[in-house]
Amino acid sequence: MAPQIFYPSDVLKPYIKHYWVLYASKSLSNVVLFPSGFMEFAINISEGSATIHLGNRISKMPKLEILGHLNIPTTETISAGTTVLITRFYPHAASIFLPNPAGDFTNNSTDLNNVLNDNLSGFYHQLMEQPSLQQKIKLLEAFLIQRLMNTNKKLDTARLVEQLCKTIQAGGSAFNLQKLAARYQISERYIQKIFLDYVGITPHGLFSVQRFTRSLQLVRAASSSLTDIGYECGYYDQAHFIREFKSYAGLTPLQVMKDCQKEW
Known part of the structure; x- marks a missing residue:
């Protein structure tokens, strides 16, 4: 199934290329993640799961994942029914929304909860309660705009x-x-x-x-x-x-x- 593409609001257009939704209708193994030149914020909005293989390291995809730039061979194993909502940032922009230098995320799959030192379960549960993808993206945008307002410097x-x-x-x-x-x-x-x-x-x-x-x-x-x-x-x-x-x-x-x- 081809990924669905959604575009950001005017406030976020300078920072976000697009949102896209990946849906795995069947289990997939050894899916190659090619370097793209973009950092991504991926949210698992399903009961499915994914495991990422970064070189010789293996980790389970967190519900709220920051995926840094990839410049090593990387593959992913995805269970059937997994749906992931992904924010693709322009190369210069992801670190605006995060407290860490972008280099901390390179060749890593990182749980956003650990980055923000905060319990984001409320945000995640609220997102999951939204009945449509458009409403989920609207809530995601509100979250990102709040982050943007806090990092003007x-x-x-x-x-x-x-x-x-x-x-x-x-x-x-x-x-x-x-x-x-x-x-x-x-x-x-x-x-x-x-x-x-x-x-x-x-x-x-x-x-x-x-x-x-x-x-x-x-x-x-x-x-x-x-x-x-x-x-x-x-x-x-x-x-x-x-x-x-x-x-x-x-x-x-x-x-x-x-x-x-x-x-x-």
Whole structure:
């Protein structure tokens, strides 16, 4: 089943790309979670369960989960009937709503109760009582807006990070930290620091993940050869492309391409 997509209110549009709902009609195992370049807040709104495998670590998905940036092979096992409501934050934005640096969540599935040092059972139960997805999202938005109001001091730096992220994304297949620092008249060291605090990965890490996601789209489309895809996405050569792809996905581009062809 294709995921359902919902878009945020005007207040939250600068920070949230969209909400989406994942429903597993049957049990699924070894579902690959590809790096996306986004942090997510996932709420299990069902009686189902999921287990996430982060490299060699295994953990059960909490009811209220912060899923940080992924740059290691990650898979998930999901029981039949599991429904998850997911908030996908823009790269610069998740830390605005959280007290911890974004780097604390990288390659981790974290219980939001532990992050906020608060008992969020009331919020969760109220959310579960809402009869429709739209009403659940309305309550979720009220929760996020309250968090936003409490963290105004982060907004100026977050706007700078947003501009840096957009510049990296617009840079195509090339990345140069020195040029980025010169353009914004700030030090390379400061850029590295605010990226770890607000994004959770380094500027080059974000560039690499975005390059990977572009290559993943092309591999899934299977409309070009792997050599052409690697060249188009700016990898040095095919060996570099395959090595970096596998470091993120745990699979080679050819394996993903064949899996997509089986689905068709």
